[in-house]
Amino acid sequence: MKDVQLDPDEESTYECFGCGTVVRAAAPGACPDCGANMRNRQTPIE
Known part of the structure; x- marks a missing residue:
């Protein structure tokens, strides 16, 4: 697996x-709709 350069x-x-x-942003922090944590879709979840 290739490391992702972010x-x-x-x-x-x-x-x-x-x-x-789903939002497109530099670093959104919390969700604008519900306030929960966001994850970068380019980073795999293990």
Whole structure:
């Protein structure tokens, strides 16, 4: 598996763990809809 090089200032697609909202942002922090944590979709979940 190839390591992903992430640039924190580059916009990426993020998905909410709580409600599934998808946003495109540099670093969204919390979900704009429900406030839950977001994950970068480019980073694999193990």
